[in-house]
Amino acid sequence: MPKVIFRLFSTFVVFVGVFILIQQYLKPDSFGKYGHYRANAINDAKLIPLQYKGEKECITCHQDIYDLKYSDLHDAVSCESCHIPKILATDACKTNPPKVEGSNEFCGQCHAINAGRLKKGPPQLDFKDHYEKQNCIDCHNSHAPWELKK
Amino acid sequence: MGTEKIKENRRKFFKSSVALLGGTLLYSLLKPFELIAQNKEGAVKEDKANDTLWGMGVDIETCIGCGKCAEACKVENNVPKEPFYFRTWVEQYTVKNNGKVKIESPNGGIGGLKQSVPDKDIFKSFMVPKLCNHCTNAPCVQACPVGATFISPDGVVLVDATYCIGCSYCIQACPYGARFMNPVTKVADKCTFCYHRITKGLKPACVEVCPTNARIFGNLRDRKSNLVKFLQKKQTEVLKPHLNTHPKVFYNGLSSEVK
Amino acid sequence: MEEHFQHLYQALSHVDGYIYPNEIDLHWGLMIVLYPYITGLVAGAFILASLERVFNVKVLKPTYGLALLTALAFLLVATLPLVSHLQHPLRSYEIFMTPNPTSAMAIFGFVYLWYLMVVLLLEIWFDYRLDFVIWSKKSTGFKKYFYKIITLGINDTDEKSAKLDDKLGYFITVLGIPSAFLLHGYVGFIFGSIKANPWWSSVLMPVIFLFSAMVSGIALVMVIYMVVSWVRKVKIEMPVLDTIARYLLYILIIDFTLESLDQVHRIYEAEESFDIIKVLVGGKLNITLIYMQVLLGTIIPLFTIGFFQVYKPSEKIRKTCYFLVGIMVLIGIFFMRWNVVIGGQLFSKSLSGFTSFNAVYSGLEGYFMAAVWLILPLLILAFLLWLMPPWKKVSFQG
Numbered sequence: 085m086p087k088v089i090f091r092l093f094s095t096f097v098v099f100v101g102v103f104i105l106i107q108q109y110l111k112p113d114s115f116g117k118y119g120h121y122r123a124n125a126i127n128d129a130k131l132i133p134l135q136y137k138g139e140k141e142c143i144t145c146h147q148d149i150y151d152l153k154y155s156d157l158h159d160a161v162s163c164e165s166c167h168i169p170k171i172l173a174t175d176a177c178k179t180n181p182p183k184v185e186g187s188n189e190f191c192g193q194c195h196a197i198n199a200g201r202l203k204k205g206p207p208q209l210d211f212k213d214h215y216e217k218q219n220c221i222d223c224h225n226s227h228a229p230w231e232l233k234k
Numbered sequence: 235m236g237t238e239k240i241k242e243n244r245r246k247f248f249k250s251s252v253a254l255l256g257g258t259l260l261y262s263l264l265k266p267f268e269l270i271a272q273n274k275e276g277a278v279k280e281d282k283a284n285d286t287l288w289g290m291g292v293d294i295e296t297c298i299g300c301g302k303c304a305e306a307c308k309v310e311n312n313v314p315k316e317p318f319y320f321r322t323w324v325e326q327y328t329v330k331n332n333g334k335v336k337i338e339s340p341n342g343g344i345g346g347l348k349q350s351v352p353d354k355d356i357f358k359s360f361m362v363p364k365l366c367n368h369c370t371n372a373p374c375v376q377a378c379p380v381g382a383t384f385i386s387p388d389g390v391v392l393v394d395a396t397y398c399i400g401c402s403y404c405i406q407a408c409p410y411g412a413r414f415m416n417p418v419t420k421v422a423d424k425c426t427f428c429y430h431r432i433t434k435g436l437k438p439a440c441v442e443v444c445p446t447n448a449r450i451f452g453n454l455r456d457r458k459s460n461l462v463k464f465l466q467k468k469q470t471e472v473l474k475p476h477l478n479t480h481p482k483v484f485y486n487g488l489s490s491e492v493k
Numbered sequence: 494m495e496e497h498f499q500h501l502y503q504a505l506s507h508v509d510g511y512i513y514p515n516e517i518d519l520h521w522g523l524m525i526v527l528y529p530y531i532t533g534l535v536a537g538a539f540i541l542a543s544l545e546r547v548f549n550v551k552v553l554k555p556t557y558g559l560a561l562l563t564a565l566a567f568l569l570v571a572t573l574p575l576v577s578h579l580q581h582p583l584r585s586y587e588i589f590m591t592p593n594p595t596s597a598m599a600i601f602g603f604v605y606l607w608y609l610m611v612v613l614l615l616e617i618w619f620d621y622r623l624d625f626v627i628w629s630k631k632s633t634g635f636k637k638y639f640y641k642i643i644t645l646g647i648n649d650t651d652e653k654s655a656k657l658d659d660k661l662g663y664f665i666t667v668l669g670i671p672s673a674f675l676l677h678g679y680v681g682f683i684f685g686s687i688k689a690n691p692w693w694s695s696v697l698m699p700v701i702f703l704f705s706a707m708v709s710g711i712a713l714v715m716v717i718y719m720v721v722s723w724v725r726k727v728k729i730e731m732p733v734l735d736t737i738a739r740y741l742l743y744i745l746i747i748d749f750t751l752e753s754l755d756q757v758h759r760i761y762e763a764e765e766s767f768d769i770i771k772v773l774v775g776g777k778l779n780i781t782l783i784y785m786q787v788l789l790g791t792i793i794p795l796f797t798i799g800f801f802q803v804y805k806p807s808e809k810i811r812k813t814c815y816f817l818v819g820i821m822v823l824i825g826i827f828f829m830r831w832n833v834v835i836g837g838q839l840f841s842k843s844l845s846g847f848t849s850f851n852a853v854y855s856g857l858e859g860y861f862m863a864a865v866w867l868i869l870p871l872l873i874l875a876f877l878l879w880l881m882p883p884w885k886k887v888s889f890q891g
Contacts, residue, residue: 112397118386118387121381121383121384121394122396125396125397126387126392128396129386129392129430130430130433132312132429134310134434135309135310136309136436136442136443138437160445160446160447162445164443165444168305168309194298194300194346194445197349198299198326198359199328199349199356199358200326200347200360202298205298
């Protein structure tokens with residue numbers, strides 16, 4: 085074999101060898117365990133802190149409100165649909181409950197009239213005809229909407 | 235030390251280096267076969283152990299476009315509040331009497347969708363929640379150059395935020411516009427079915443807050459799950475079936491206008 | 494980041510129709526326009542050099558070394574716009590550590606390496622080895638050391654070794670032609686394989702990219718040959734220019750035919766996506782596609798060079814025209830890349846609306862950076878021409 089080819093070929097082999105060596109070294113540990121990805125990334129995805137705790141968590145303190153809600157038409161609506169969790173710890177939730185404004189606009193997110201909403205769904209209102217100047221919760225109990233306040 | 239000794243040492247050094255290099259080469263050549271051998275046994279075991287395949291049903295007939303899901307998703311997953319980043323959003327379709335279709339999704343539907351077409355012009359109107367379809371043949375996973383996005387063993391398409399290089403190729407490859415570049419982490423971001431919730435037995439945040447149960451989440455391999463019942467009872471359809479992505483998000487009441 | 498949001502709010506106010514909310518931002522900007530452009534220049538320049546060698550076109554001898562060095566200079570820069578566009582540039586090594594076998598982009602890394610290390614560097618090395626040996630004896634300082642190291646210790650200057658170099662170089666060139674085709678066909682495949690995007694997803698995409706690459710590469714070598722001759726104050730050889738221009742004409746015809754075929758196919762099939770593509774071509778891409786790419790970059794050069802095949806005006810006029818045509822073709826192909834990359838992102842995958850392109854001047858994805866990536870290869874080329882001038886080679890007969 086001519087010297088040129090030998091020298092170039094060995095340079096090539098050394099290059100590929102070093103490349104593979106580096107590859108072995110820099111490949112993440114769990115890579116390729118289940119597929120072409122870092123298997124540990126599955127666990128990483130589980131580690132995000134919870135914001136929405138679910139109704140079960142709310143019931144531990146607010147069983148009464150839950151029962152009230154369950155007795156009326158908002159039974160299927162989860163607590164956190166309206167009470168967006170701004171506080172992480174449940175303890176803080178006791179002292180500083182996440183308030184809901186109960187304005188026409190807020191309730192209108194579900195109840196404003198819209199041709200895209202099915203008639204059999206939640207009642208739809210044109211707020212111009214329905215006590216425009218007042219907030220919904222001035223008359224309605226938000227947990228039991230058909231329980232009207234005086 | 236004589237020259238002979240140095241030469242000998244050198245020879246030893248070369249020998250060991252070559253052996254090391256050759257060993258690594260051989261190892262890397264054999265490694266794929268080893269994996270194949272393992273896979274055969276592993277696959278059988280896994281099939282028995284893995285009885286979860288997450289999916290979602292979306293009932294267009296009951297969605298009222300309140301946008302609670304899109305809002306909850308942003309809070310739960312710490313998605314930037316600006317209106318350019320959504321893991322899930324709701325679109326309102328309005329077919330007018332003249333046949334034209336108007337599609338709207340201001341701020342992804344957060345704050346409730348409002349009809350902008352006067353009633354007299356409307357032929358029909360409906361809401362369509364959108365999210366990552368968690369395709370079985372995911373084009374994004376196929377396209378990712380480094381393996382930073384993948385389908386987990388339980389069928390969820392996830393992004394490895396510590397490994398993604400931010401090339402945006404997956405975003406280009408997604409036919410549903412379900413991916414975005416997170417401006418804070420600077421990696422591709424998308425719906426994970428709230429993987430941190432579902433693996434703890436909770437529902438995804440969007441399903442949790444939906445007031446009309448328009449989203450049905452569950453295990454496609456569990457014959458008793460609500461999702462399987464939903465799929466059995468309703469005529470469901472997937473988005474862009476012609477692209478052969480085989481989504482795991484199924485729509486009931488999907489109209490031909492939906493894209 | 495505030496600035497980025499501001500841009501996006503601006504784009505939001507310019508949205509036309511309906512787009513998916515995540516689509517407002519164009520994820521691939523100017524850098525990804527440059528990437529296929531520069532890679533195309535490389536492939537084109539190399540193919541021109543190979544034509545001379547494999548088909549033994551003696552007239553083109555003065556451009557052979559020039560074309561190879563041009564290819565090398567641009568190839569060294571080709572990946573930089575890609576890396577600078579990454580959100581995590583420091584993680585770019587992962588493409589080589591854990592390449593995803595199903596990803597077009599990952600395999601491109603290896604195609605690129607193969608082309609750079611095995612094809613281009615080797616061919617240049619075989620071509621220059623003898624000269625390196627000779628030059629290393631004559632020069633001093635940095636040049637001397639560089640020549641000494643680069644010969645890899647093979648200092649034979651006899652005829653036998655020169656013949657072997659030539660033989661091996663020929664072998665590499667033959668190997669190099671499919672490699673160059675692969676390199677740029679592959680870039681086309683990166684776009685053509687995206688089934689989600691109807692503007693990109695086309696079987697013809699790799700072929701179109703390949704031929705447009707050849708067009709741009711040939712035009713570049715033509716322009717550089719003229720500029721270098723001016724700088725060196727040597728006479729520009731008209732047969733060289735005429736021959737390159739003729740090749741340019743042939744390839745331009747093929748390129749134009751292919752692209753027209755692609756469009757005719759789209760128009761005739763008129764698939765679901767056709768309605769929006771029609772609006773895209775007539776509206777947002779009107780100037781860059783119809784005027785810049787087709788008229789300036791294709792029709793005018795075609796007719797100019799075509800006309801010269803029947804009637805040859807004076808050398809001076811031809812020289813000026815060739816120079817202008819070269820520049821026009823280079824601009825035209827740049828806008829071809831623009832129309833593919835930017836055009837493909839302007840319309841929504843919901844096929845019902847458009848977003849808009851936001852011009853940025855500063856930053857890693859701005860116009861200034863783009864200018865840097867276009868000027869840098871020219872500086873590298875100047876350096877290479879200083880280091881290893883093809884006109885000072887022993888075998889040079891120009």
